[in-house]
Amino acid sequence: MSKDGFLVYLNHEEGSIFNPAHKPIYQDMHQPLNHYFISSSHNTYLMEDQLKGPSSTEAYIKALVKSCRCVELDCWDGANGEPVIYHGHTLTSKVLFKDVIKAIKEYAFKTSQYPVILSLENHCSIEQQKIMAHHLTSILGSVLLTQPLGHQMPNTFPGPESSKKIKLAKELSDLVIYCKSVHFSNFEHSRDYHAFYEMASFKESKAMNLGPKLKRKEKKATPFIHHNMDNLSRIYPAGSRTDSSNYNPVPLWNAGCQIVALNFQTPGKEMDLNQARFLPNGKCGYILKPEFQRDPASQFDPKNLRVGPWLKKKTLHVMIISAQQLPKINKDKQKSIVDPQVRVEIYGVPDDNASKQTHHIDNNGFNPVWNTKFQFTIHVPELALVRFVVEDYDAASSNDLVGLYTLPFTSMQNGELVKISEKLLCSYYEFAHHKSCLLSSGYRHITEQDNQLKCPLQTLLG
Structure with a gap:
């Protein structure tokens, strides 16, 4: 030689x-959606910082090509009756809602065939919400999920394989099927009153405080981990990160949080870890959580390791x-x-x-x-x-x-x-x-x- x-x-x-055996899709892709870590982006429209940087459809394209499966759209009333996306009450530039939806339609499945979650932060009037609903249905067409799979609302998610209240237009509300945003009070309230398809969003600091404490004697998994066995949790960076810096996603994955959203436009250790988490399984943007984060009988506590299948x-x-x-x-x-x-x-x-x-x-x-x-x-x-x-x-x-x-x-x-x-x-x-x-x-x-x-x-x- x-x-x-x-x-x-x-x-x-x-x-x-x-x-190389982990390069293609090799995991079970028929588990409920909440059983997966999902590659997720925060304020996806931004190319730079959170205060005066440009908004662009290019940011969505870059995130989707990297197999991001949850993108965020901050929607506000725009001129000429057309809703826009930008970081509200800042100097960031604006991009038309319909142009973002067109970019998502074209690039959503270039890298991964699995579902994309559109996280809509809605600040629009009823009139422009109706325009949003029209653009979603007319542009996305058949790729938009508009009714429960099987035509009846089941009691669990499908798998990836198939303060001041804002008035919500029925046309837009009817498009929300599996990821309805709700306010989080506490774990007991969520267990008793929230349906499986209702999803809470947490600022990074609150999510970290909900995680396991250093000294716990209970012989069961932490409440946050159990919550994430039944519900989707979305974590997002603190508002103080005006430079679009990122938090460490690992402790949130340890707690079983599925949608740990990062600023994809900002390179660094945190995005390195995110890319690594989603490197296997065909880079499809979905990674099956370990069984001890899915089993209701689990006693897993990342900060208080005991004998168990995770060890x-x-x-x-x-x-x-x-x-x-x-x-x-x-x-x-x-x-x-x-x-x-x-x-x-x-x-x-x-x-x-x-x-x-x-x-x-x-x-x-x-x-x-x-x-x-x-x-x-x-x-x-x-x-x-x-x-x-x-x-x-x-x-x-x-x-x-x-x-x-x-x-x-x-x-x-x-x-x-x-x-x-x-x-x-x-x-x-x-x-x-x-x-x-x-x-x-x-x-x-x-x-x-x-x-x-x-x-x-x-x-x-x-």
Whole structure:
């Protein structure tokens, strides 16, 4: 095998850190809708900040192409009888409601075949609500769900496979079938009075406070987790995030919240985690929640782990070996060659959260070699995400990002014993100046995924 052939072998899908069996849709897609995490966007129309940034149909297109399955439309009275979408009482620009619906019609199912939830924040007069209803029905046509599946309201959601009160126009109200917005008082009130198809929305701070407390002795799942077994919960960023920053979605997923809405226009760790959560299962925007977040008899509490089916304790062994041809990050610096270091982060239940990093290597972006071993204990693997971050070390200021890759722990391929001939070992040694990686317990290659990692990174997993 030639050096080029060996590189092709290393970069093949079978050698990827991401399990190719999780690339297509592989989960049961016939469970009730509330049994899934749903990729969701907040103020989807915004391209930048929440105060004066532009609104655009392009923002909806970008979100839908990324398999977002819940988009938000803030609807207000517009000129000439046409409703508009914008962040009310701010300087953000306006976009016609009908133009947004046209964009949704065209792009809703380009990446995923599964349902898109339109979250309408309605501030329109009765007259313009009727116009909204007309645009929804005339533009979306048969793709708009206008009556319960089976023609009768069942007692559970279908699966993905098939203060001042505002007066609501009947024409618009009749289009709301499965996700009727209601005010949340408390869990007991919701259990006794809310129908399954009624959905509450929570500001991030309130949702965090509804989560499990640090010291709980009850031998049952937290009330929020039980609520999310029967109802849909939508979480949205606090109004104080005027720069369109995002909160950490992981604690909300730990509580079983399905619609954890983020500002898709803002890159960063939070969106990395969101993309990773929805990376498997054909990138369809729906991920089946673990059974312990769906079973009414569950006693799961992410902050107070006890013996139960969620405890599938595993040890993750990672060896960061090397990287090749890392790009120059800041060409304005006198020294533009990177001093790379790699950090491995775990996100999940509190007991699993961890971070470890390699030493940095001076002036070598071409073929840095770390050979650094890490070990992590994962208590609840079904909720854990693993993030690899390559940075340009800087002693005087914050490090610059070189590249990253994030994926669910359960979608990682274990390392496999590599058996190759001595001739190939010598050939690889001459090429990469490192031989021991092929004699260790396993070898996986991390390459670019959705522009997250712009360089190859070698690692061992076990």
